[in-house]
Amino acid sequence: MADARPVNNGVNVEALIAAREALSKAPQAARFKWRAACEWKNGTHSHSIVEGFYGLGQEQQRKSTFSFSADHPEVFAAEDQGATPVEYVLVGLASCLTAGIAAVAQHRNIQLRSVTATIEGDMDIQGILGIDSDVRNGFGGIKVTYDIDADAKREDIEALVAQSQKRSAVYDIVTNPTNVTVVVN
Amino acid sequence: MADARPVNNGVNVEALIAAREALSKAPQAARFKWRAACEWKNGTHSHSIVEGFYGLGQEQQRKSTFSFSADHPEVFAAEDQGATPVEYVLVGLASCLTAGIAAVAQHRNIQLRSVTATIEGDMDIQGILGIDSDVRNGFGGIKVTYDIDADAKREDIEALVAQSQKRSAVYDIVTNPTNVTVVVN
Numbered sequence: 001m002a003d004a005r006p007v008n009n010g011v012n013v014e015a016l017i018a019a020r021e022a023l024s025k026a027p028q029a030a031r032f033k034w035r036a037a038c039e040w041k042n043g044t045h046s047h048s049i050v051e052g053f054y055g056l057g058q059e060q061q062r063k064s065t066f067s068f069s070a071d072h073p074e075v076f077a078a079e080d081q082g083a084t085p086v087e088y089v090l091v092g093l094a095s096c097l098t099a100g101i102a103a104v105a106q107h108r109n110i111q112l113r114s115v116t117a118t119i120e121g122d123m124d125i126q127g128i129l130g131i132d133s134d135v136r137n138g139f140g141g142i143k144v145t146y147d148i149d150a151d152a153k154r155e156d157i158e159a160l161v162a163q164s165q166k167r168s169a170v171y172d173i174v175t176n177p178t179n180v181t182v183v184v185n
Numbered sequence: 186m187a188d189a190r191p192v193n194n195g196v197n198v199e200a201l202i203a204a205r206e207a208l209s210k211a212p213q214a215a216r217f218k219w220r221a222a223c224e225w226k227n228g229t230h231s232h233s234i235v236e237g238f239y240g241l242g243q244e245q246q247r248k249s250t251f252s253f254s255a256d257h258p259e260v261f262a263a264e265d266q267g268a269t270p271v272e273y274v275l276v277g278l279a280s281c282l283t284a285g286i287a288a289v290a291q292h293r294n295i296q297l298r299s300v301t302a303t304i305e306g307d308m309d310i311q312g313i314l315g316i317d318s319d320v321r322n323g324f325g326g327i328k329v330t331y332d333i334d335a336d337a338k339r340e341d342i343e344a345l346v347a348q349s350q351k352r353s354a355v356y357d358i359v360t361n362p363t364n365v366t367v368v369v370n
Contacts, residue, residue: 009228012228030316034324035275038283038304043196044195044284045284046283046284062265064265077204085355086219086277087277088355091253094222094223095233120220123216125208127354129215141364143368147369167312172312178359178360180327180329184330185330185331
């Protein structure tokens with residue numbers, strides 16, 4: 001019965017496969033630059049926007065600009081005017097893995113019905129407060145828990161998630177080091 | 186003249202110093218858990234929410250819930266219904282460093298007038314497309330560029346930024362590896 005109608009998770013896998021084919025012949029076009037701009041408001045509150053990016057050999061514009069407020073919570077004596085910076089990383093990781101699950105499911109002809117994830121990062125704030133230099137500033141560890149309803153066996157669903165991790169940009173960013181250069185104009 | 190009026194960057198440094206004092210005596214209260222929940226919508230589009238967290242020995246509620254849409258752009262044959270997951274990481278990093286600059290400036294008695302940052306991450310998408318296994322999925326590197334107007338010498342402004350990097354949670358997450366566990370219920 002699962003084969004009686006085409007699988008549709010809303011991912012255009014044919015276009016992605018065509019892009020892979022095209023980019024393997026023109027690797028320069030695969031070099032992207034993703035950007036954000038951040039403006040300090042007051043205290044720990046800032047406002048960031050995400051709009052254009054560079055890729056496929058040219059500047060790419062979007063139809064809309066995405067805006068984000070970040071702040072610290074009231075227990076840090078701040079005004080809680082937005083999610084904390086570390087929560088933005090959690091949103092990025094969960095959304096990257098989830099997009100990957102949909103794309104891999106489409107490629108493997110698995111119909112998804114629902115995918116939800118909870119993500120939790122442990123942090124000992126003795127690090128950022130400078131109490132104990134042996135405590136890192138970031139997360140001690142992150143756990144992502146998926147609930148997935150799909151036309152597939154449990155082992156195939158687990159394999160979807162594993163493949164998404166393998167190709168996830170944010171999973172790589174969080175689990176491996178990236179060089180960051182900070183300059184002042 | 187800079188000493189004629191108190192510096193006010195909107196950061197309650199006294200409260201943070203008191204918190205540091207209190208938490209150094211009660212390290213268990215410094216263990217925080219930050220969370221997000223992500224729901225797949227269609228294709229690569231997902232919706233995440235950030236609300237409560239755990240810290241200071243108990244569950245912490247917020248007055249509001251923060252909501253975020255993530256998606257891939259049209260050049261990836263997607264619908265561009267939100268920022269990409271990797272752009273969320275850039276927003277997290279820029280906002281973390283910016284909050285830190287404000288806090289450190291307050292502590293060092295430096296009045297900020299404006300702080301803006303642009304952040305750019307290079308990515309060769311041959312990685313995520315699986316074209317070349319030697320290319321990583323995430324950013325090849327990230328550059329953050331600050332423009333800061335403040336009542337301080339250039340070297341003091343540069344020192345602010347350096348101290349913010351030293352204590353930034355997201356800078357640590359991006360530049361150092363973090364263990365991520367992904368499970369399926």
